Amino acid sequence: MTSTTAQKPTCPVCHQADQVKTTQAAYDAGVERCAPPDMPTKNVPLFLPFLLCMVFVGFFVFAIVILIGSEATLSLAFQYVLVGLTLICIIAALVVSYMAFQSVVKGDAEATKRFPAWDRAMAVWRSLYYCARNDVIFDPKTNKVLSNEELLALRSMQEDRAEQISATLVQQQ
Ligand SMILES: [Zn+2]
Secondary structure (H helix, E strand, C coil): CHHHHHHCCCCCCCCCCCCEEEHHHHHHCCCHHHCCCCCCCCCCCCHHHHHHHHHHHHHHHHHHHHHHHCCCCCCHHHHHHHHHHHHHHHHHHHHHHHHHHHHHHHHHHHHHHHHHHHHHHHHHHHHCEEECCCCEEEECCCCEECCHHHHHHHHHCCHHHHHHHHHHHHHCC
16 A cells, blocks of 8 residues: 555645545546546437337238238228338338448447547546545646636547647646
8 A cells, every 4th residue: 555655746736645546546436527428439320210110010910911911801001001001111120220320320420439538538537636525637648627618628628628628738748
């Protein structure tokens, strides 16, 4: 324990190191403000509509099979409507699955695009320390205390804001 305390930087506010921990350690200890930047994720919002389409297709195909099999006396118009509805559902399912596929590809590309920013934000975040006595997050290289806005920007990875912050942190070295 004493060996790790020796390596810790001193807090720029209280100038002591005994309450200083890494942002990771602070976050693990339940300090929400020390949360790491969110990893870019892909979302597939069209999964539910796709599932619904498939259920409808299944239902209509089932209905057709039952009605044909039972030799029920159905008007021709009704059969046309049933077949028409089935076709509409199949086409809708195809369209939705195509859109879902497109959004997965797009989400993938966006996540990939955001990864470098997340990487940089993570690198900055890892270099930060937290002082439990003053409840401040600071950069040991510059002895600069980060404001809430800077932390939020870092976490949300607004591309240019995160770059601005790392740039200011570097400039102040
Ligand atoms: Zn302190």
